[in-house]
Amino acid sequence: MSIFMRPSQALRLWQQVxxxxxxxxxxxxxxxxxxxxxxxxxxxxPHTVRGLAAKLGVTKPVITRALDTMGSLKLVSRxxxxxxxxxxxxxxxxxxxxxxxxxxxxxIAKSAELPL
Amino acid sequence: MSIFMRPSQALRLWQQVxxxxxxxxxxxxxxxxxxxxxxxxxxxxPHTVRGLAAKLGVTKPVITRALDTMGSLKLVSRxxxxxxxxxxxxxxxxxxxxxxxxxxxxxIAKSAELPL
DNA sequence: CGGTATCATTTCGGCTCCGTACCATTCAAT
DNA sequence: ATTGAATGGTACGGAGCCGAAATGATACCG
Numbered sequence: 001m002s003i004f005m006r007p008s009q010a011l012r013l014w015q016q017v018x019x020x021x022x023x024x025x026x027x028x029x030x031x032x033x034x035x036x037x038x039x040x041x042x043x044x045x046p047h048t049v050r051g052l053a054a055k056l057g058v059t060k061p062v063i064t065r066a067l068d069t070m071g072s073l074k075l076v077s078r079x080x081x082x083x084x085x086x087x088x089x090x091x092x093x094x095x096x097x098x099x100x101x102x103x104x105x106x107x108i109a110k111s112a113e114l115p116l
Numbered sequence: 117m118s119i120f121m122r123p124s125q126a127l128r129l130w131q132q133v134x135x136x137x138x139x140x141x142x143x144x145x146x147x148x149x150x151x152x153x154x155x156x157x158x159x160x161x162p163h164t165v166r167g168l169a170a171k172l173g174v175t176k177p178v179i180t181r182a183l184d185t186m187g188s189l190k191l192v193s194r195x196x197x198x199x200x201x202x203x204x205x206x207x208x209x210x211x212x213x214x215x216x217x218x219x220x221x222x223x224i225a226k227s228a229e230l231p232l
Numbered sequence: 233c234g235g236t237a238t239c240a241t242t243t244c245g246g247c248t249c250c251g252t253a254c255c256a257t258t259c260a261a262t
Numbered sequence: 263a264t265t266g267a268a269t270g271g272t273a274c275g276g277a278g279c280c281g282a283a284a285t286g287a288t289a290c291c292g
């Protein structure tokens with residue numbers, strides 16, 4: 001079923017979630033990194049660098065560097081595709097799943113508090 | 117009225133909006149800049165540097181620099197408070213209002229497309 | 233007045249990110 | 263075996279942002 005929101009509620013929701021993220025001492029992800037992370041965790045695998053770059057409309061180095069950063073945060077991991085060793089498959093991690101889950105909880109909590 | 121969302125819907129919504137923003141050729145705002153901008157446009161004025169810094173839980177230079185950036189994008193404007201010339205009052209602009217309005221439209225559109 | 237507090241900005245060194253261009257590896261076709 | 267295409271990664275110069283500390287301007291208060 002569709003969600004119904006009024007513009008003021010939509011904007012207020014985004015503000016509240018952004019404020020919560022800024023205040024939190026969790027590592028700050030850029031909008032691009034967040035889009036990549038959520039795509040990895042929401043869209044069906046496999047995920048390759050090129051595929052992600054195409055989906056985001058950005059260049060490959062953007063993906064490579066974002067994976068470097070999020071990899072060092074243990075939010076994602078990289079593995080060579082053994083069937084075609086040119087490919088790198090991006091996989092989820094336990095830490096990443098927890099991060100995404102916690103982020104979803106923040107959105108839910110803030111949406112429940114929205115004023116009329 | 118509260119909004120009801122399931123976690124998968126909340127995360128999918130955030131992904132779709134982030135993807136739309138990354139793909140768009142509009143200037144990329146950081147999460148902090150977005151939080152500041154939405155606060156200026158949603159919370160009642162007046163908005164000072166110190167007040168925004170306190171609300172975001174960040175240092176003042178963060179606000180000053182964000183206002184520099186968004187000011188050059190004409191999304192906000194600064195004016196000295198004539199009653200207490202130490203203060204800088206941050207004000208909305210026509211361009212900023214349009215930007216925020218358009219952003220709200222994106223959220224609404226993506227929320228309407230959410231899968232079950 | 234003089235001294236202190238308040239507010240915003242600037243400065244500094246350091247870090248991350250950007251896009252373009254180039255490189256290394258692997259595969260597939262000949 | 264050789265060539266060409268495809269995939270990821272790397273090097274580089276430039277730009278933006280970070281926090282801490284110093285600076286400048288204004289207000290308050292004795």
